[in-house]
Amino acid sequence: MPHDLPHARIEAAFHDALWGLDAPAGITAPDASEVAQRFKVYRNNVQHSLTRALAARFPVIEQLVGATFFTAMARAYIAQSPPQDPVMLRWGNSFAGFLDGFPPVAHLPFIGDVARLEYARGRACHAADAAPVAPDALAVAELDALRFILHPSVALFTSFFPAVQIWQAHQPGAARVPLLSGPDHALIARQPDFTVIVARIEPETFSVLAALLNGTPLGRAADNADPTPALTLLLRHGLIIDIDTGVPA
Template identity: 40%
Template sequence: MRSHRDFARGFRESLAGGPAPQNATAQDPAEIERRFDVYRNNVAHGLTQALARHFPAIERLLGADCFRGLARAYIAEHPPRTPVLTEWGGAFPAYLADEPSLQSLSYLPDVARIEWARSRAYHAADSEPIAPERLQETATRAGTDLCLDLHPSVQVLQLLTPAGSIWASQQPGGPAPPRAKEWRPETLLIARRGISHVITSVVRSSTGRFVSALRAGDTVARARDRAGADFDLNAALLLLVENALIVGAGIETGDES
């Protein structure tokens, strides 16, 4: 007798394009393949839709048919290894970057990186912003040893394409996409303000380096040094405060030689 394990393995092969399972039956055996197609379609359609929920701008940019074809290939190569679909799709940007037929669309993987980061931000843990007076008080005591804790949703993307502007152009009522002469690398700050509002801001690359350094645990002073030229500390801090992204402040202790 075949074991249940053999049955499941065979069933998966049938879903992936093989003939229906040997033990599948129906009143009219000639209909088995048509009937089994319901499962094939449910799996392919369900996962394609899940991917489209993460990457709506990619679907718009490519068109529904092209997106569906890529999604099916991605599903075959990177099937979900989790029962939680909001966590599946993280390899899609790299998959797009490696796809030979998309090599002329260098911005596409970057737009996908933005959409994935937005998904992460949407589901990130909650954290209340620090009270302004506490931040002020800690900053005064800390001097150059001030450390800031950022909201768990904060992500910085340093991209070689103007994917942030392209992403924005795909949103309802968004601006026109950038023209060829406006083609330049973009740095994005993606985070969630409060419970529901995911921000996708094009920032200076120095601001991106500053936020990344804070994220990595650097003091404000060191992060400012890492930011490099063209950095405006006040503007960067204002951006973080206005979006409620500073959730804690501390004073660095110990030797950091």
């Protein structure tokens, strides 16, 4: 590239060329006739690597549309939203929104929410570590005042569509069962053994978990629903990492 151009312009020209047809101006090679072919190889490698990285993050989306279509769709997304961060696990946060507005998949109105679920799983997988409380941590006299600190991986997911069921149906070995109409709700988190769970839950359990996640005391979180399923889920999967009893130390 010409050395007298500002670095930002050089980067912009190089980036644009990755998604165009021509090599950027100023590229050289020992044989000038090979410039276009060499850059084409480089361009294909970049596009292929990013496409496969996206497919690894959104495997059910690839299943839903097929590998060939996913490749074409991914390249349209990558051209629009290339990685801006060297930490690749943070890339893809806008993919669900892209799918929401991508006309060729408009006949799959749930696809954006399935992508949101898959992205949330990735975030849970890479969340910070934290040890769960002891099994007898809830053996206190006054439960209503308890506030729970949940594992950093805990996230709640909701969709107007049966997105959780669609995701579950595309897991290895999944049984073929009829899908129930939406909405769907789920708890997404990483267990102490590093297994990422997607637990489909009832709306009432979702409501209790949402309140607990926001720091609401157990008594208030349970005003409109039985908290037992939510607490059972959290304890079974080791997702409570601390408890505030409300009593000054």
